[in-house]
Amino acid sequence: MDTETLAGQQAAPREAAARKVFVKTYGCQMNVYDSQRMADALAADGYVATDAPEDADLVLLNTCHIREKAAEKVYSELGRIRDMRELRARAGRETLIGVTGCVAQAEGQEILRRAPAVDLVVGPQTYHRLPEVVRKARAGEKVVETDYAIEDKFEHLPAPRTTAVRSRGVTAFLTVQEGCDKFCTFCVVPYTRGSEVSRPVAQIVAEAERLAAAGVREVTLLGQNVNAWHGEGAANGVKTRQWGLGELLFRLAEIPGIARLRYTTSHPRDMDDALIAAHRDLPALMPYLHLPIQSGSDRILKAMNRRHTAADYLRLIDRIRAARPDIAMSGDFIVGFPGESDADFEATMEIVREVGYAQAFSFKYSPRPGTPAAENALQVAEAVKDERLQRLQALLSEQQAAFAQSLVGRRIGLLIEKPGRHPGQMVGRSPWLQPVIVDEKAGGIGDIVEVRITRAPANTLFAEPV
């Protein structure tokens, strides 16, 4: 039914109906998780999530500041939403517009100046205050909330709701750590997400148990620097020594229903022995590791303040592969960092050839306000960045396709996630995070079944039950 044309007639029931919130997510997986938690927090205040922005009484853009392109997208989207708000206003409906996430944190008040239609701006450390901010905004106040909150936001956020988790499927994200103290010279994260904070073990276990109870089978632990996570361990209610991520993974694997664990994103300097041992000894820990190196050149790594060399990274990968030979590596790369010469770039190509990535993300360096590298006088020309990115991406896609092909004929465990695009098909996820298409006879959503990979055209894996 077209609600626009029925606006007058429907005024009364609409007032009685729940208010709707539409959240659009940009950027990383932590933003995906945060968007869900914001929806959970607002649900406690009577907001129902919708996928249709034109139906929403509250539109939230959960933004990313990592590269200029990501940040600028927000302003064009705000233009579209402002137009939509005018259409709704003509039908007598109000719309609140909010900006959350890393652009909110980085730009704060400036957002209201550039986009006066915005009603509220809330940074990532204060999502637990969102319901209160929305109430104030509904009363006509413009609210900017970008403190690094002193209170623990996680303690104040309501638990993920069972019904919401069910509708989100059998895989879930769980933030265990936020922020970063590494200060890579290209990166805004230490400024937008603040300094490193680990969530306590009990909070994480409780959340994982709720996810499991709602049918989640695979949990991906999230953190900007996830392997720097640490916390007070506990046995029989008694606090024990400090745990690292390895110990936490063992604890989470004990939860009935949780069959698969992953974590992302890691820093090479925080891969400790216990975590590597978990890759050897913990079957639930999936053989896939996102471990960015950014560049293969020691000179550039130093200028990036990565505090490791290419050789350190290769040695680390040797140790990880010794522990878990079938581990698939994933990474991030930046081309055109200030001062990057042809030889530096060739060193990046070389490390990619040596490691062999199953999956990787690569970006042109984007100067970010407030970061040291943005001030560097040796910025690389755009055309040079373009050319390097193309060459790097060609090599990475070749490796990705080769990895997919190498699985043809193999038996693997498949977690079935949802119906496929065509009738009779299901889509699942391989241990290496690839989507796999299989006949629906293989099993139901949430099952982990044995299948054989039959073919891998264009990186899509097809499988048959065994």
Ligand code: 5AD
């Ligand atoms: N320019 C380009 N890429 C960046 N990344 C982080 N900051 C920048 C930047 N200023 C990339 C890194 C990081 C990933 C999340 O984004 O590769 O690992």
Ligand code: SF4
């Ligand atoms: Fe983007 Fe980083 Fe913020 Fe994630 S943490 S949204 S990647 S700036």
